Amino acid sequence: MATSPPTEGRFAQVLQCPICLESLRRPTVLPCGHTYCNSCLQSHISSKVINKGTPQACFPCPVCRADTTLPDTTASVDHWAELFPVNSIVSSLQDVSVETFGEKFCDLCLKWNRETSAKSFCKDCRRFMCTLCKEYHNETLSCISHDVVDLSTDYDTSIRIPSLSTLDKCHRHLNKSIKYFCMDHSSLCCSTCGFLEHRKCERIIPINDMLKTFDSKAKSKYLETNIRNIEQHMKEIISKIKENSDDIQNDKSDILMQIRNLRAEINAKLRKLEDDLIASLEGNHKSEDLTLHNQEARAQSLISAIGSDLTQLDLVMTHGSEVQKVIMLHNMEKNQDRYFKAISEYKEELKYIKIGLEVNKSLPDLINVLNQFGQIRVTRSQTKLPPCPVVTVSQPTAETISGLSGTPLKDRKAVKVSEFSVKLSDDTSSCYISNVLTLQRAQYVFVDYNNEKIKVYGENFQLQESMKLQGKPWNACILPDKNMAVTLPYKKTILVFGMENKMHSVREIKTRLQCWGIAVMKGQLVITTGHDEHSILILDTNGSEIRTVRPNNYRSNELLSPYYVKLNRDETIIYISYYGGNKLAAYNTSWNVLLTYTDQDMNGPHGIDTDREGNIVLCGYSSFNVQHISRDGKLIKTLITKKEEKKVPVAIQFYRDMDRFCVTYCDCDVVKVYDMCD
Structure with a gap:
């Protein structure tokens, strides 16, 4: 509504659509008793039925999820919401709020943070309007047929509490009144429902006969008590949910700390393993490089000795006597044998060195297994709550499970x-x-x-x-x-x-x-x-x-x-x-x-x-x-x-x-x- 005086708080939840969370417009009630804006209900039907391609001519209630069947299964899906009746009680409360709660402001202007006095009220849109907004409203094609009343002249006659005559209408056959009560199914029904769905039931009586033994005050009292108990119980459940929300937030913080600590431990271990392996690499490289250096030095010494012998041989063969040449060649022949032997021994000792990394055999398996640090496990256990207190009254009990047609x-x-x-x-x-x-x-x-x-x-x-x-x-x-x-x-x-x-x-x-x-x-x-x-x-x-x-x-x-x-x-x-x-x-x-x-x-x-x-x-x-x-x-x-x-x-x-x-x-x-x- 446009205003929110203290008195209006009694009706706040009743007059609010559970889908759009705004004031109900054309309040449409489902058989389960829940009420929605007609347009919101149609949008819900479209999302659940049209978009999903569900073949069944039914849809779940947005609040209680109960399957809702249609009064007319031949109707187009786009018009299903129109098949359900207006909630006359909600309409009455809306009209009471119009009569009771003082000066009203234009709903459209309030959206722009302007407080403009309302001069008219549209019964179809359920909105108060100033003079300017009324003109715009009346020129809108979809609103031409709406019922708009003047608050100054038609207030008392047009916006008072309407008759609740629609309350006794059948939800499935809108032109029929509730006439019977089926005790087999604890269900109210019109004459058409009684003929189509309860014709095989044995305990179906006129509603007027039921009223003879029906204590409405007592039943109202115990129902009100039970519903208030349920409401309080739901508040306790909400409190538990909030506590649980706080708990899992703490759990999240603890787990984040554990994950970071785990990562730090793994990093420290990996750094130590890396440093040890690099130190081993440096030590082995230094040792083998020294071995190769020594082998190279020995080879250079042998080459130097051979070079010296070749120089002496050239000198003697150029300037020496024949006797000297014979002696030199004899000595060189002996040196040649020594060189061949030294080379043979040297080659046997000479090894080609290569340094490689031999990976721990279990490491590849460990890497394959270690595809995650861990995993987040969510455990769910039944929340411990005391049972919801319920006031019981005697009800007829069925001996067997019954079908919709009344047959066990x-x-x-x-x-x-x-x-x-x-x-x-x-x-x-x-x-x-x-x-x-x-x-x-x-x-x-x-x-x-x-x-x-x-x-x-x-x-x-x-x-x-x-x-x-x-x-x-x-x-x-x-x-x-x-x-x-x-x-x-x-x-x-x-x-x-x-x-x-x-x-x-x-x-x-x-x-x-x-x-x-x-x-x-x-x-x-x-x-x-x-x-x-x-x-x-x-x-x-x-x-x-x-x-x-x-x-x-x-x-x-x-x-x-x-x-x-x-x-x-x-x-x-x-x-x-x-x-x-x-x-x-x-x-x-x-x-x-x-x-x-x-x-x-x-x-x-x-x-x-x-x-x-x-x-x-x-x-x-x-x-x-x-x-x-x-x-x-x-x-x-x-x-x-x-x-x-x-x-x-x-x-x-x-x-x-x-x-x-x-x-x-x-x-x-x-x-x-x-x-x-x-």
């Missing part, structure tokens, strides 16, 4: 409703659909491993296009840039295709290991490598390897041969099927194991998907079955058995926001469609 999950079964062929005229082998991918615009991608093809089908499963690949594809996913990535495991290659208008090749990504399963987690690629090191590769979208995840017990036949990977809707849990270990593992985004699932009737886990409640469905390749598993890793029911189909299930994919899924089978030309029924 353990009593529901998969019933085949149709099947269709994916065999093309030019296919040379029976089909092996190793993966099914759903796209927007009701498109489906089938990855045919045997025929080395990508097949795209539209509504009613009519073939739109197919592409022949140079290798056997296994898995596919949609990248953040809306392109599709397809794995070719034996070529260690990920092919990237553009999907606009017609499928076309964009680029290739080479991987260090075989690439089987693929998924996108927060902008990074998660790749399973099968039996190739039994590991998981984390890559960026350009193919650069960020890290390798390998479970500590992968050598003990526990988690071997990861083939399929699937993320839950909000990308907080990663599910991976381990064919060699007969297990399904769930990881958090830090790659800590949340749970592992195994069952005596599940062999060779393959394709994975999650239903719209977050429960898991898993194909058993070697056990010829499909199991339904709860989010906490407990078997709910075997949906498809070997006795029913007698085929090997490979991949499974749920339809968007439906209890319907399709299953592909090994060396089978048809894809079968099932419904979850009671």
